[in-house]
Structures are given as C-alpha cells and as structure tokens.
Amino acid sequence: MEIPDLETRVKKILTNRLGISPEEIRLDARLIDDLGMDSLDAVELAIATEREFGVAISDDQVAKLETTADITALVRRLVDEHAGSARVQEPPPRGGD
Numbered sequence: 001m002e003i004p005d006l007e008t009r010v011k012k013i014l015t016n017r018l019g020i021s022p023e024e025i026r027l028d029a030r031l032i033d034d035l036g037m038d039s040l041d042a043v044e045l046a047i048a049t050e051r052e053f054g055v056a057i058s059d060d061q062v063a064k065l066e067t068t069a070d071i072t073a074l075v076r077r078l079v080d081e082h083a084g085s086a087r088v089q090e091p092p093p094r095g096g097d
Helices: 006-018 039-053 059-064 068-089
Strands: none
Touching (some): 006 039, 006 068
C-alpha cells in the first residue's frame, strides 16, 4: 500500500520531537549518533508515529530502529500488515439469493 508523503511525514515527526530542521534529516541518518535521539525521544517518536499513521509500534520494534530509513520501512510494513489483516477479516461476498 502506498503511503502519501511518507518520508516527509516521518521527517516532520522527527523535526517536532528533536527540534532539528528537516534538511538535517537524511534517510541514512542514525537516530542516536547523528540526530541525538535519546530514550525519551524514542518513546515520543513511537507515539507520534502511531498517531500519524494509525499503527501500533512495540517497544521491541522501537529498540531496533537505528536510522530514519528504519522508521519508514517499519511504517510501510505495519501499514501493509494492517491493510492485509483488514482484507482477511472482510466477509466473503454473498451470492445472489
């Protein structure tokens, strides 16, 4: 499933959480070493990302995030999984009675 402006939206979340400009945020930027994210920032990042994209992110998933690209990849995967599970739960079409 395509997510409109995914990278821009992730950068906006990081900008709001970390107080840095979007120009400083590259996909290969390391969250801790390059962007200065700490554990509190990680929790706030997860909450903001969950709200922005309508997904649930576990503590284990947050702990594995190392780069901006990791965030975008995780969001893509979670959105796809959510869309897939929504399709599975839909009842099959009924035949003409």
